[in-house]
Amino acid sequence: MIRKCYSRRKFLVSAGTTASASVLMPNFAVAQAAPRVVVIGGGFAGATVARALKKADPRIAVTLVEPSRTFTACPFSNLVIGGLRDLKEQQFRYDKVAADGVEIAFATATGVDPQARTVALDSGTTLAYERLVVAPGIDIRWDGLPGYDEATAEKMPHAWKAGAQTLLLRRQLEAMEDGGVVIMAAPANPFRCPPGPYERASLIANYLKTRKPKSKLIVLDAKDAFSKQRLFQNAWAELYPNHLEWVALSKGGKVTSVDVGASTLVTDFASHKATVANVIPPQKAGRIAEVAGVADATGWCPIDAVTFESKRVPNIHVVGDAIIAGGMPKSAFSANAQAKVCAAAIVKLLAGQAPSQPKLINTCYSMVAPNYGITVAGVYEPINGVLTDVQGAGGVSPVDAPRSARAQEALFAEGWFNTITREVFG
Numbered sequence: 001m002i003r004k005c006y007s008r009r010k011f012l013v014s015a016g017t018t019a020s021a022s023v024l025m026p027n028f029a030v031a032q033a034a035p036r037v038v039v040i041g042g043g044f045a046g047a048t049v050a051r052a053l054k055k056a057d058p059r060i061a062v063t064l065v066e067p068s069r070t071f072t073a074c075p076f077s078n079l080v081i082g083g084l085r086d087l088k089e090q091q092f093r094y095d096k097v098a099a100d101g102v103e104i105a106f107a108t109a110t111g112v113d114p115q116a117r118t119v120a121l122d123s124g125t126t127l128a129y130e131r132l133v134v135a136p137g138i139d140i141r142w143d144g145l146p147g148y149d150e151a152t153a154e155k156m157p158h159a160w161k162a163g164a165q166t167l168l169l170r171r172q173l174e175a176m177e178d179g180g181v182v183i184m185a186a187p188a189n190p191f192r193c194p195p196g197p198y199e200r201a202s203l204i205a206n207y208l209k210t211r212k213p214k215s216k217l218i219v220l221d222a223k224d225a226f227s228k229q230r231l232f233q234n235a236w237a238e239l240y241p242n243h244l245e246w247v248a249l250s251k252g253g254k255v256t257s258v259d260v261g262a263s264t265l266v267t268d269f270a271s272h273k274a275t276v277a278n279v280i281p282p283q284k285a286g287r288i289a290e291v292a293g294v295a296d297a298t299g300w301c302p303i304d305a306v307t308f309e310s311k312r313v314p315n316i317h318v319v320g321d322a323i324i325a326g327g328m329p330k331s332a333f334s335a336n337a338q339a340k341v342c343a344a345a346i347v348k349l350l351a352g353q354a355p356s357q358p359k360l361i362n363t364c365y366s367m368v369a370p371n372y373g374i375t376v377a378g379v380y381e382p383i384n385g386v387l388t389d390v391q392g393a394g395g396v397s398p399v400d401a402p403r404s405a406r407a408q409e410a411l412f413a414e415g416w417f418n419t420i421t422r423e424v425f426g
């Protein structure tokens with residue numbers, strides 16, 4: 001409660017109501033500027049929060065902290081790996097975000113002091129905040145798979161953060177002789193983009209079928225079930241019967257270690273030698289979440305499902321892949337939806353008002369081949385503090401849809417990518 005009153009006074013002053021504010025708290029009035037919100041991470045979640053805050057109330061001073069001047073989007077990066085798209089089409093700059101009045105600090109946040117309410121940057125700058133938003137996406141658990149570390153990732157790319165890793169995997173596939181064996185390791189839940197490994201498997205299989213027909217992809221999976229499974233498996237049976245093999249957890253699919261020297265992925269039952277290996281390792285919230293104290297023992301961040309405020313540290317909100325989001329998948333669509341709800345809640349909290357109960361939507365498109373798209377959609381609301389699937393509100397593409405419907409979904413997928421990237425960065 002004390003927190004709310006504190007913020008409200010500052011907000012009233014910044015809103016130009018000096019007279020009423022000075023009645024509330026005379027000593028505060030002259031010195032206080034607009035409320036300050038710092039956002040760490042300029043991805044789908046962070047850039048959305050920053051712009052939404054500025055749009056909702058231009059008086060809020062918003063600083064977005066992001067080390068890279070160019071953001072490289074993961075959605076559609078599997079098309080780059082499959083040779084169907086250029087990486088440049090994945091890249092976006094922050095000029096339009098800055099044009100909205102968001103201050104951008106091109107730096108890495110290295111520390112958070114929740115008592116002083118400050119964020120330390122590697123540039124040496126310290127930023128003060130009334131509310132902080134942590135949106136760092138994921139980091140790889142470098143201790144999560146024996147044999148797999150940062151050096152190994154240069155030989156066996158994960159390509160689970162788009163950019164150099166995406167191109168590395170693409171080039172390895174291009175350089176592979178026809179007849180080579182590509183092996184992908186897919187992780188256990190939770191991880192960024194649940195359908196992502198299977199979209200990637202489809203598009204690698206499409207590349208092999210069309211360009212290196214004597215080659216094959218084997219997916220070694222740490223799960224028995226995955227997103228849009230029936231749709232993917234039906235499509236694989238139809239399109240890639242000779243080029244894609246999926247090995248479930250119960251069939252010995254879980255990769256327990258890798259041996260980069262021998263180019264092998266090891267399971268409890270066998271060693272699989274790969275010509276090209278794509279290892280998607282276990283993940284956790286971006287490191288700064290741990291540093292700020294908002295991640296728990298799972299490596300992910302528990303949040304209030306209405307405001308996205310951390311359950312561990314007051315005045316810090318967390319959005320995007322870093323959070324424990326109940327039924328919501330870790331997707332760019334989810335990150336964008338959560339960010340808008342979080343921004344609206346912050347505006348209300350700064351004004352001393354109660355945030356509204358949200359409803360959030362997610363849709364994940366996947367490409368199985370050129371002109372072949374499939375979808376899963378869901379609606380979520382906070383129930384007992386957990387973002388919960390609204391029964392009957394979502395669903396997946398029909399299993400028996402004609403190819404014309406798949407072609408239409410591929411167009412919807414492209415439309416979605418163009419729309420979301422324009423909204424977040426354009």
Ligand SMILES: Cc1cc2nc3c(=O)[nH]c(=O)nc-3n(C[C@H](O)[C@H](O)[C@H](O)COP(=O)(O)OP(=O)(O)OC[C@H]3O[C@@H](n4cnc5c(N)ncnc54)[C@H](O)[C@@H]3O)c2cc1C
Binds near residue numbers: 043071159200
């Ligand atoms: C292959 C693949 C395909 C995908 N396809 C889809 C799809 O089709 N649809 C979909 O909705 N989602 C898709 N996703 C998932 C989507 O990319 C993520 O869910 C989304 O990027 C999450 O947004 P975010 O803002 O949480 O993280 P990010 O977008 O990763 O942004 C995090 C940002 O934080 C910055 N950062 C991290 N630490 C710091 C720090 N200490 N200081 C400052 N900045 C920091 C990073 O530089 C980064 O820019 C896909 C993912 C992959 C890997």
